[in-house]
Amino acid sequence: MEPRERWLAVLNHEKPDRVPMDYRATGEATEKLLKYMGLDNLSQVFEKLHIDPIVTVGPKYVGPPIPPDKDVYGIGYENTDYGTGHYRNAVHHPLAEFNSVEEIEDNYEWPSFDWYDYSEIPEQIKGKEHLVIRGGGSEPFATYKWLRGVEQGYMDFYEHPDIMHYCLGKLYDLCCEQTRRTYEAIPGKIIWTWVAEDVGTQESLLVSLDHIEEFFVPHMKRMTDIVHEGGGYAFHHSDGAVRDNLPNMVEKVGIDVLDPVQWRCKGMEREGLARDFGDRLVFHGAMDNQFTLVKGSVEDVRREVEDNIRILGANNGYILGPCHNIQVVSPPENIVAMYEAGYELGQM
Numbered sequence: 001m002e003p004r005e006r007w008l009a010v011l012n013h014e015k016p017d018r019v020p021m022d023y024r025a026t027g028e029a030t031e032k033l034l035k036y037m038g039l040d041n042l043s044q045v046f047e048k049l050h051i052d053p054i055v056t057v058g059p060k061y062v063g064p065p066i067p068p069d070k071d072v073y074g075i076g077y078e079n080t081d082y083g084t085g086h087y088r089n090a091v092h093h094p095l096a097e098f099n100s101v102e103e104i105e106d107n108y109e110w111p112s113f114d115w116y117d118y119s120e121i122p123e124q125i126k127g128k129e130h131l132v133i134r135g136g137g138s139e140p141f142a143t144y145k146w147l148r149g150v151e152q153g154y155m156d157f158y159e160h161p162d163i164m165h166y167c168l169g170k171l172y173d174l175c176c177e178q179t180r181r182t183y184e185a186i187p188g189k190i191i192w193t194w195v196a197e198d199v200g201t202q203e204s205l206l207v208s209l210d211h212i213e214e215f216f217v218p219h220m221k222r223m224t225d226i227v228h229e230g231g232g233y234a235f236h237h238s239d240g241a242v243r244d245n246l247p248n249m250v251e252k253v254g255i256d257v258l259d260p261v262q263w264r265c266k267g268m269e270r271e272g273l274a275r276d277f278g279d280r281l282v283f284h285g286a287m288d289n290q291f292t293l294v295k296g297s298v299e300d301v302r303r304e305v306e307d308n309i310r311i312l313g314a315n316n317g318y319i320l321g322p323c324h325n326i327q328v329v330s331p332p333e334n335i336v337a338m339y340e341a342g343y344e345l346g347q348m
Contacts, residue, residue, distance in 0.1 A: 002130040003052035007191055011233050011256065011282055013316050019309055019346030020132075021339055022284065022321035023051045028085035028328040029335075036332035049339035057124045057135040057190070058182060063115025072111045075146045084328045090146040101166045110170050113177045121185035129189065136179030137194035138223050139237070140171035141216065157211050164215060172219040176226055183230030192233045195223050195255060200240025203266045212245055213252075220253045228254070235259050235284060239324065243267035250280055260285035260323040261312070270311040282317040287338055289322045293330045298337040305341040313346075320346065 001009065001017045009016040023046065025033070030042065039045055046053050063072070070076050076092025098104050125133055144167055145153030156164045183190055197216050199207040207216075224234040236255035238245070240262055249255045258281050263270045273283065286308045287293060292300055305320065312318040320342045326335060 003132050004130050004191065006052060007132050007319070010316060010319060011191070013279075013282070015316050017347070018050075019313060019342055020319045021049075021051045021342050021346075022054065022319055023326075023339075024322060024324075025326035025335075026085055026328060029326045029330060032328055033326075033332045033335055037336065049336065050343040051339060052132055054132045054134055055125060055128045057121050057133060057186065059116035059118045059178065059185075060120050061115060062117045063112065072115070073143060073147060074108075075143075090150075093147060093149040093152075095147040095167070096149045096152060098163070099160070101162055104163065104166070111174055113174065113181075116178065116181075118181050118185045121182060125186060125189055132192075133186075133190050134192050134194075135182040135186075135190045136175075136227070136232075137196070138172060138175035138179070138220075139194065139196035139198070140168055140175060140219070141197050143171055144168060154207075157207070157215070161215075168215060168219060172222065176219075176222055179223065180226050180230075183226070183232065188231055190230060190232045192235050192257070193223075193227045194237055195220055195227065195234045195253070196237035198240075199238050199245060200242040200262075200265065202240060204241050205244055206240070209244060209248070212248060217248055217252050220249075224254045233257060233282075241265040241267050243273070246273075246277060246281075250277060255281070257282040257284050257319075260321075262288070262290075262323050264288055264290065270308070274311050274314055278312070278315045278317060282319065283312040284319045285321045285323040286312055286318070287320065287322045289324055289326055289330060293322060293326065293334050293338065296334065298333060301334045301337045302341040302345075305338060306345050309342075309346055 006016045006020045010020055033045065037045060037048065045051065066072055069078065074094040075090050077088040078091050079086045080089040095104060095108060144164065147167065148156060179193060197220065199205055199212060227234045233256040234254065235257040236249050237259045239260065261283050262268055263286055287304060292304050308320065309318060
């Protein structure tokens with residue numbers, strides 16, 4: 001099968017030729033893997049390890065100039081060094097000083113739908129139609145926390161629910177319209193779209209079910225409906241222990257795929273997820289990169305691949321990959337072992 005055919009088979013709970021495999025990693029981890037394998041680029045890695053390439057499509061930004069240390073929302077960033085690499089950390093929160101919707105309306109300009117040009121999207125998939133095509137997507141609460149400041153963002157559930165409702169409405173409006181126009185640019189070509197909101201810790205939900213249902217669910221349902229209308233599949237991302245929220249996501253939002261399946265977190269045991277949701281969800285990820293990929297042996301990695309395929313793939317509903325970006329601390333031999341085992345053991 002071509003990658004597109006393979007993913008579509010699994011997304012429909014049909015039998016593929018083998019288990020699909022996905023890759024995500026930090027730049028530092030990728031550089032380390034390339035050096036270990038003696039290769040020049042990720043395309044060579046994907047070919048050698050039988051990883052299915054993903055093509056991400058999107059519009060070109062044509063709006064007002066954006067300073068290099070900011071994004072389209074005016075959030076300011078700086079690089080934070082963590083010893084073996086760096087990440088961008090939000091340090092300027094443009095809505096932090098406001099205490100009412102009226103203040104925001106008077107002093108802040110939201111990005112416009114028309115700041116983006118969708119005409120180049122067809123060219124982005126030219127010659128790549130056989131690959132896995134991803135486009136659109138949403139994770140507005142992450143943006144909201146950076147607009148308001150992370151601590152204030154969580155406090156707003158209680159202190160300023162009106163501000164949160166207003167801002168999330170604006171953010172989801174933009175995400176929904178961008179996703180709709182992206183699908184319209186290449187009808188029938190996009191396979192999947194992120195419908196994300198991170199709501200879990202290692203032990204429990206970070207946001208209450210009541211707040212999820214009030215602030216997130218109606219908007220996420222809007223996004224999922226757009227994805228389904230375009231012929232795509234909604235990939236719901238949330239790290240951590242999110243078992244209690246899955247009925248919301250499945251029954252009220254209509255997600256198709258759960259990512260990243262951090263099965264070591266409380267309540268996220270693979271057997272329970274497969275038993276309770278395996279007929280309605282595809283599982284994406286699930287290779288543990290807090291312990292197994294970082295501290296485990298090659299045999300530990302192979303054993304986890306085998307378990308994941310057996311448990312999560314019981315209904316032809318598993319896409320193998322790490323349960324978060326592979327970090328530079330993961331030995332490259334473990335990364336190679338993961339994909340070699342996936343290819344060997346995932347033959348259907």
